Amino acid sequence: MNAKIDIALTLNGEAVTGRAEPRMLASDFIRDVLLMTGTHVGCEQGVCGACTIRFNGVVARSCLLFAAQLDGAVVETVESLGAPHDLNDIQKAFRKHHALQCGFCTPGFLMTVSEILQTLPLSTDHEIRDALSGNLCRCTGYEHIVRAVRDLVNQRDGVQA
Amino acid sequence: MNDAAIPKDTRSAPAPETSRPKYIGERVQRLEDPRLLTGTGRYTADIRFERMAHLAFVRSDQAHARILGIETDDAATFPGVIAVLTAQDFSEIPDLVAPSRMKNYHPTHCPVLARDTVRYVGEPVAVVVASDRYLAEDAANAIVVDYEPLGASSDPAAALLGDAVFLHDEVPGNLVLERSFATGDAGSAIAGAAHVVEGRFRLRRKSPMAMEPRAYVADYDRGRDALTLYGATQIPGVVRDELAKLLNIAGNRIRVIAPDVGGGFGGKGSLYPEEIIVAALARRLARPVKYVSDRLEDLTSTSQGFDEYVEARLAFDDDGMFIALDAEVIGDIGAYSIYPWTAALEPVQVASFLPGPYKTPHYRGRVRGVCTPKPPTGPYRGVGRPMAVFALERLVDMAAETLDMDRAEIRRRNLVQPDEFPHRIGSGIIWNHSGFTECLDAAVKAVDYSGFKERQLLALEQGRWIGLGIGSYAELTGIGSRIAVAPGMPINTGNETATVRIDATGAVIATFATASHGQSLETTLAQIVAEELGVRPQDVQIVQGDTGMTAHGTGTYASRSAVIGGGAAILTTRALLKKVKRVAGRLFDVDPDRVETGDGEIYVPGTNHRIGFDELARAVYSDMATLPLAARETLESQENYDPVLGTTTSSTHIAEVEIDPETLSIRLTRFVVAEDCGRMINPQVVDGQVHGGVVQGIGVALLEELEFDATGQLLSASLADYLIPTSAESPHIEVIHLETVLPDNPGGFRGMGEGGTIGAPAAIANAVADALAHLGIGISELPITPSKLHRLIAAKNLTKDRE
Structure with a gap:
């Protein structure tokens, strides 16, 4: 059970390899083996959403995946978005609307938002709240996160706020 | 305290009238955001060192029980295990005791690992040190604790009854504290009143539930006998002060740093056995030690509220x-x-x-x-x-x-x-x-x-x-x-010291003993310093949450940091501005009162005297020719504020x-x-x-x-x-x-x-x-x-x- 295996994947556009026990969680593998610590661990039960990544293009809880399942996969984490001096539009909207306080849940929210902007109409704030309800935040009360997403949806749809 | 008759605007000492840009009151975008939005923040769990060992705790599955024995031999043979420790291995560390001058209060004694008795489900009983967290947990699962249940009342009203089991020998009747308040004669007034409403209200116990579970990493420098503890805490200063006592280390050999902290809400505002053990083991094993609690541990061992x-x-x-x-x-x-x-x-x-x-x-x-x-x-x-x-x-x-x-x-x-x-x-x-x-x-x-x-x-x-x-x-x-936050408690939370300095490059650094964990203090304190000094908020580096930088300070809790930290920021920056004006007055050969600052420039209105803070710093620190020795004062001020x-x-x-x-x-x-x-x-x-x-x-x-x-x-x-x-x-x-x-x-x-x-x-x-x-x-x-x-x-x- 404890014999390590080789895992090769594409992480944020780069081909990487790492060794891990098959039982290791993908969240721990990304953080402790591949040393990308932007993905956070909040509950290890798939409830809080802090560890949300894109797994073969689809958002997934990295705490509910094993490292072994990442072999051959294309994975994107928060580090795939903009850089501190070159934020992407989602990050800029979060900053503009003060949609983060302690920042611990933020990487998970950013990954979720990156998907729902592509897949959902989000025509009402109610719909935005439903789409975000798989990510927990204890600081913001969600109000400013909803405003940031509303702003992004308006940009996407060419709607004047 | 009589504010009543005094009109608005004279209550707070207003900033001196200048044409300088205002930042207090503005929706300045947060300076901490770029790193937190890009996964480049540094929370305690992100910190790693070479040869770092990992802890897993064995926690009580009984509420109140006597420990008859702890079987650790098997666990000690597990792969990767460095040590398995129980209470007897920490006998040199005094129990955690919260004293108070309050009457009718009985402090409790909390050992860092349960000694003879456990008193709640989740209380740490043993700890495994291993080369990897997975291996540490494997070994922790192999430890068998033999308990004899002692019974106790889970309901507080029942715990007060005469036949209740005592949880602590030193707390008679389970009554830890009693206090009364009285003004007038409520009993008679109620008896004589036309109307009375009454109720029995109950609030159920909560978890502060910060998104980041508690976590600690200690790094020990054997050559210097110096310990650095990184912790998800709201109160690094309190932790440093108490650790120095409990571990018998001089304060200048122990440094407690709260890096990026993922929320607290009070749950990271107390001293915990786990952080004492992490610090003690790093020193004992002479290697870095890390412990990150999982959500179950956080829900059962982080302080709870409202009950x-x-x-x-x-x-x-x-x-x-x-x-x-x-x-x-x-x-x-x-x-x-x-x-x-x-x-x-x-x-x-x-x-x-x-x-x-x-x-x-x-x-x-x-x-x-x-x-x-x-x-x-x-x-x-x-x-x-x-x-x-x-x-x-x-x-x-x-x-x-x-x-x-x-x-x-x-x-x-x-x-x-x-x-x-x-x-x-x-x-x-x-x-x-x-x-x-x-x-x-x-x-x-x-x-x-x-x-x-x-x-x-x-x-x-x-x-x-x-x-x-x-x-x-x-x-x-x-x-x-x-006014103590809690009556008769052992620490002074009522003041804050700020240090603001301009370094040799002209950059501004402001140091506080606060510990922001989501409150945006890196931005709001920078807004205050920037407005008072005449620079831009993004030019002010706020340093906080690091006991190596301050003599005393308790942290961030109780809605205190904006009022007390902000107050200290204002007093200190005003003192520094006086020095800036004095030096600039000398450089420009004008009365210091004529010198103005704003957006990073120091100037005299109506003249061509205009320099940057970098030029001022060079004149003071590096350029030996410009200022006479007596005029070369340090561009640094420190003031304390106590409301x-x-x-x-x-x-x-x-x-x-x-x-x-x-x-x-x-x-x-x-x-x-x-x-x-x-x-x-x-x-x-x-x-x-x-x-x-x-x-x-x-x-x-x-x-x-x-x-x-x-x-x-x-x-x-x-x-x-x-x-x-x-x-x-x-x-x-x-x-x-x-x-x-x-x-x-x-x-x-x-x-x-x-x-x-x-x-x-x-x-x-x-x-x-x-x-x-x-x-x-x-x-x-x-x-x-x-x-x-x-x-x-x-x-x-x-x-x-x-x-």
Whole structure:
């Protein structure tokens, strides 16, 4: 059970390899083996959403995946978005609307938002709240996160706020 | 403290009139955001060192039991295991004891690992050190602890009965503390009053539940005998001071750093056995040691909050004027009295804040803190006041109902009026001028208050149950050294020292002993320093949360950092600006008073004298020729600020709810906050604090409950069972800011980090009770959930049937 295996994947556009026990969680593998610590661990039960990544293009809880399942996969984490001096539009909207306080849940929210902007109409704030309800935040009360997403949806749809 | 007659603007010392850009009051984008948005923040769990060892704790699965034996031999042979330790291996570390000068208080003794007895499920009993966390947990699972159950009462009222099992030998009758407050003669006044309402109110135990679980990493420098502890803590200074004592290390050999911290809400505001063990083991093993708690550990071993019964009576006359309030408070403090706050912090504040923002001549309140076999309680956002406001505001609504009086009107009549400040309430707290009536009026005006009754009747005809509830409160924030946060506690939380310096490159560094964990202090303190000094906020580096940088300081909690830290920032930066002007005056050969600063430039208006801060720094530090020796002063200032007393923040919350008559689900349809937090440093940050606080208050009212069985086992020990609000349950929140008379402190700031959680539970409870008024059902316990509503309605129907 404890014999390590080789895992090769594409992480944020780069081909990487790492060794891990098959039982290791993908969240721990990304953080402790591949040393990308932007993905956070909040509950290890798939409830809080802090560890949300894109797994073969689809958002997934990295705490509910094993490292072994990442072999051959294309994975994107928060580090795939903009850089501190070159934020992407989602990050800029979060900053503009003060949609983060302690920042611990933020990487998970950013990954979720990156998907729902592509897949959902989000025509009402109610719909935005439903789409975000798989990510927990204890600081913001969600109000400013909803405003940031509303702003992004308006940009996407060419709607004047 | 008499603010009443003094007009606005003279209360706070205004900044000297200059043409310099204003940053205080602006929606400056946060300076901490770029790193937190890109995964480049550094939380404790992100920190790693070569040869780092990992800990896994074995925790008690019994609530109250004697430890008969711990079998560790097998575990010690597991792969990767470096050491397995139990209480006897830490015999040199004194027990954690929170002393207090308070009368009728019995401190408890909490060993870093349970010695002979465990007192709650989750208490650490043994620890495994291994090369990897997975291996450490494997070995921890192989440790067998033999327990003999000792029994105990999980219910605090039962724990006070004569035949109850004692949890601690040194706490007779499980009564950790008792305190009484009295003004006038509440008993006689109630006996003689025209009307009395009463209730037994219950708030269920909560978890602060920061998104980041507690985590600690210690790095030991053997050559220097120096220890650095990185920790997810709100109080690095308190941890450093106490660790120095417990581990017998000089303060200059131990440095406690709070790096990026993922929320606290009070849960990271106490000293924990795990951080002592991490520090002690790093030194003993001479290698870095890391411990990151998982969510189960966080829910069972991080301090919990709000667990009280309040039995209260409110007497009033035919005009609805309050005459007397009488209350018995029983606080379930859990197994230990937590360091540094003591178990008094939460329940005593319930009794001391219970009279609220109203003028009630007679008050008697008694509080008893009882130990039970549950995790220790500690600070949680709002501390005491959510329970006090819930109980009082329910009584106020019940009084209005008795007289068939409007609920806003009865509050308006009893609130301390603008010309009546300062006002001393029955527990001795003094309210200074704050917008009590103004907040109520603004909130009522924002909603369709007068039309609500009609909407409610119409909805009822359509089979929909809707309700509106008001929660008004006042709180003390930015508390100075004369009022302890908790009575007689062992630390001074009432002051803050700031150091602001301009380095040799002309860059500005401002150092504080605060420890931001989401409060945006890197931005708001920078706004203050920037405005006062004449630079831009992004040019100010805020250093905090690092005991290596400050002599003393306690951290960030209790809505203190903007008021006290901000006050220190203003005093210190003004002192530094004097030096800047003195040096520049010398350089320009003008009177220093003629020198102005702004946006990073130092100049004399109407002349061509204009230099940057870098040029000033070069002249002072590096260029030996420009200034004579006597004029080369250090561009650094340090000032301490102690507000001595506190400042009063006030607010009214209004909630509207709709209850589905079939499923009994409770939906918030509107939420309005009108609050007076004085002068805002950054309105967007203020809004964010209010929103977050309100949603935690929604959790208090509708969702969150740490449910224990009769033996002290936690039944809601995961985030699938302990439900915090998601975006779907959270309503849009409207915030109205009022700035009435500014408080008497350097910035005119009032603390506002906790208020959202204080007002929301009461407003929601009153709204739910209003929606159920046609059934004659009151709300006396929170959280109120669909299943509890079902039981209330079923019980009511049963009573009706009997009648």
